[in-house]
Amino acid sequence: MNHPSDTQAQVELWRSERQTAVERALSTWVVSDAPGGLGEAMRYAVLDGGKRLRPLLVLGTSEAVGGATEAAMRAACAVELIHAYSLVHDDMPCMDNDVLRRGKPTVHVQFGEAQALLVGDALQALAFELLVPESSVEPRLASDLCRLLARAAGAQGMAGGQAVDLASIGLALDQTALERMHRLKTGALLQASVLMGAACGHVNATTTEQLRRFGAALGLAFQVVDDVLDVTADAATLGKTAGKDAAADKPTFVALMGLQAAQAYADRLLSQAHEALQATGLARVEPLHALTDWVGRRTH
Amino acid sequence: MNHPSDTQAQVELWRSERQTAVERALSTWVVSDAPGGLGEAMRYAVLDGGKRLRPLLVLGTSEAVGGATEAAMRAACAVELIHAYSLVHDDMPCMDNDVLRRGKPTVHVQFGEAQALLVGDALQALAFELLVPESSVEPRLASDLCRLLARAAGAQGMAGGQAVDLASIGLALDQTALERMHRLKTGALLQASVLMGAACGHVNATTTEQLRRFGAALGLAFQVVDDVLDVTADAATLGKTAGKDAAADKPTFVALMGLQAAQAYADRLLSQAHEALQATGLARVEPLHALTDWVGRRTH
Numbered sequence: 001m002n003h004p005s006d007t008q009a010q011v012e013l014w015r016s017e018r019q020t021a022v023e024r025a026l027s028t029w030v031v032s033d034a035p036g037g038l039g040e041a042m043r044y045a046v047l048d049g050g051k052r053l054r055p056l057l058v059l060g061t062s063e064a065v066g067g068a069t070e071a072a073m074r075a076a077c078a079v080e081l082i083h084a085y086s087l088v089h090d091d092m093p094c095m096d097n098d099v100l101r102r103g104k105p106t107v108h109v110q111f112g113e114a115q116a117l118l119v120g121d122a123l124q125a126l127a128f129e130l131l132v133p134e135s136s137v138e139p140r141l142a143s144d145l146c147r148l149l150a151r152a153a154g155a156q157g158m159a160g161g162q163a164v165d166l167a168s169i170g171l172a173l174d175q176t177a178l179e180r181m182h183r184l185k186t187g188a189l190l191q192a193s194v195l196m197g198a199a200c201g202h203v204n205a206t207t208t209e210q211l212r213r214f215g216a217a218l219g220l221a222f223q224v225v226d227d228v229l230d231v232t233a234d235a236a237t238l239g240k241t242a243g244k245d246a247a248a249d250k251p252t253f254v255a256l257m258g259l260q261a262a263q264a265y266a267d268r269l270l271s272q273a274h275e276a277l278q279a280t281g282l283a284r285v286e287p288l289h290a291l292t293d294w295v296g297r298r299t300h
Numbered sequence: 301m302n303h304p305s306d307t308q309a310q311v312e313l314w315r316s317e318r319q320t321a322v323e324r325a326l327s328t329w330v331v332s333d334a335p336g337g338l339g340e341a342m343r344y345a346v347l348d349g350g351k352r353l354r355p356l357l358v359l360g361t362s363e364a365v366g367g368a369t370e371a372a373m374r375a376a377c378a379v380e381l382i383h384a385y386s387l388v389h390d391d392m393p394c395m396d397n398d399v400l401r402r403g404k405p406t407v408h409v410q411f412g413e414a415q416a417l418l419v420g421d422a423l424q425a426l427a428f429e430l431l432v433p434e435s436s437v438e439p440r441l442a443s444d445l446c447r448l449l450a451r452a453a454g455a456q457g458m459a460g461g462q463a464v465d466l467a468s469i470g471l472a473l474d475q476t477a478l479e480r481m482h483r484l485k486t487g488a489l490l491q492a493s494v495l496m497g498a499a500c501g502h503v504n505a506t507t508t509e510q511l512r513r514f515g516a517a518l519g520l521a522f523q524v525v526d527d528v529l530d531v532t533a534d535a536a537t538l539g540k541t542a543g544k545d546a547a548a549d550k551p552t553f554v555a556l557m558g559l560q561a562a563q564a565y566a567d568r569l570l571s572q573a574h575e576a577l578q579a580t581g582l583a584r585v586e587p588l589h590a591l592t593d594w595v596g597r598r599t600h
């Protein structure tokens with residue numbers, strides 16, 4: 001999907017404004033005064049200028065459906081906290097054993113393994129706490145957002161996908177199995193971002209279904225692009241160790257399909273995402289189209 | 301507080317019936333079919349005949365205030381899942397490095413460290429998911445329960461207390477600092493169990509305040525008894541490694557006050573718990589009095 005350059009400038013402004021707002025909200029909600037140095041370590045894990053793709057999906061979808069702004073910002077930050085905790089735990093020695101993340105020493109390198117474990121645990125609790133303030137979010141919506149996030153983060157979502165990932169090291173997964181793993185491991189949270197944004201407004205079942213398809217296609221595309229970047233980018237660009245997946249003998253789309261076919265597959269998935277978004281019939285979806293393009297163009 | 305023997309039999313029946321109901325509910329909600337073997341490992345971590353003190357506090361308090369039964373059972377299981385996840389993560393090599401829990405190999409010994417990390421993460425997500433079903437719990441209550449649990453589990457509660465614990469190894473904490481740590485580390489979740497039970501019904505602010513005092517005194521008493529047991533019981537009775545705290549040079553009430561004074565302190569705290577419970581003016585608090593006695597009498 002092509003965007004005229006004036007639209008391009010508009011969506012880039014949209015994105016940078018939302019990123020700034022998310023950064024500010026995260027900085028307000030992840031406080032430094034938690035005991036035992038935990039607050040400081042949590043802020044280190046979260047406030048590091050990530051791309052904030054998940055929050056942007058929440059906010060973009062909520063705006064497209066005229067959603068409640070306070071609830072949407074809380075949902076945006078909650079989903080980012082889940083993402084941040086998963087990175088902290090993933091980087092630990094018993095998992096990926098990674099020492100570099102977004103160009104900084106990983107949390108366990110900086111604060112020790114035990115503290116990293118607690119940082120992840122506390123970030124997950126904070127994610128849910130953010131969604132249920134005493135008064136500023138309507139209780140039905142708060143409860144719906146909690147349910148969407150808990151399912152996407154848990155055993156039938158992200159954590160389950162990570163368990164499949166662990167169990168699959170060294171195995172020759174076929175494409176169906178690989179996609180199932182990634183739909184859980186990274187797809188569930190990306191899709192939940194879209195659905196949480198949708199929950200902040202009022203949409204009918206058909207639109208919700210198209211948004212679900214949008215989130216699914218985008219989520220899988222994200223992972224295929226990730227696999228491509230793992231072999232084509234260097235550590236300096238990625239901000240993390242490159243070539244990790246191949247070195248760990250993990251199944252990837254590139255290993256399965258070859259580099260060129262994986263790139264073509266990513267493009268097809270991105271097209272599916274654009275089409276599903278178009279099919280919602282919603283008016284203000286330009287930022288979501290632009291985020292979809294961004295996922296395809298990203299270099300890290 | 302003394303109980304005539306017929307009351308004793310009644311409260312023991314009450315306890316065993318509730319334990320059975322909690323065990324059944326946990327077995328229903330922690331399903332084995334989560335991908336990558338995660339469901340099986342989660343069930344191993346949870347369904348092991350723990351004492352279920354926290355669920356009993358939720359149910360006992362909810363019954364005392366005429367609370368909603370479905371919500372109370374979900375809250376009871378949710379708080380137990382948080383407790384179970386904290387044990388799994390605590391036992392890991394980077395934390396307490398314990399190999400024995402409730403007489404069984406710990407989760408990381410049985411399933412590996414990476415899986416243990418995921419088990420804990422997924423149990424936390426499931427705890428919040430349980431609290432927000434689509435229809436069987438009134439949304440305002442669901443949202444209140446989530447807030448109580450998230451705060452008690454997070455950086456200003458259990459996880460924060462664990463961070464203080466980490467930071468205090470080898471330090472000579474005074475009694476104030478030691479109590480602050482334990483009020484967070486174990487007290488917050490025990491107190492939240494009482495407050496979640498109370499939230500399931502309708503109680504005025506004065507009663508809530510007395511229940512809060514009850515939970516605080518009971519929570520601290522629990523920890524002092526724990527420290528006493530760590531030096532007086534053997535591993536076979538405890539179902540976990542004995543003498544760990546002293547060996548790890550961790551500050552304990554026994555180290556600080558001596559064994560006899562620590563036992564006397566536990567008794568004073570238990571009396572405070574009974575008094576606060578009495579002061580609620582609630583009629584059906586016999587099971588909660590009995591649970592308080594049980595905390596004092598327990599041998600593991």
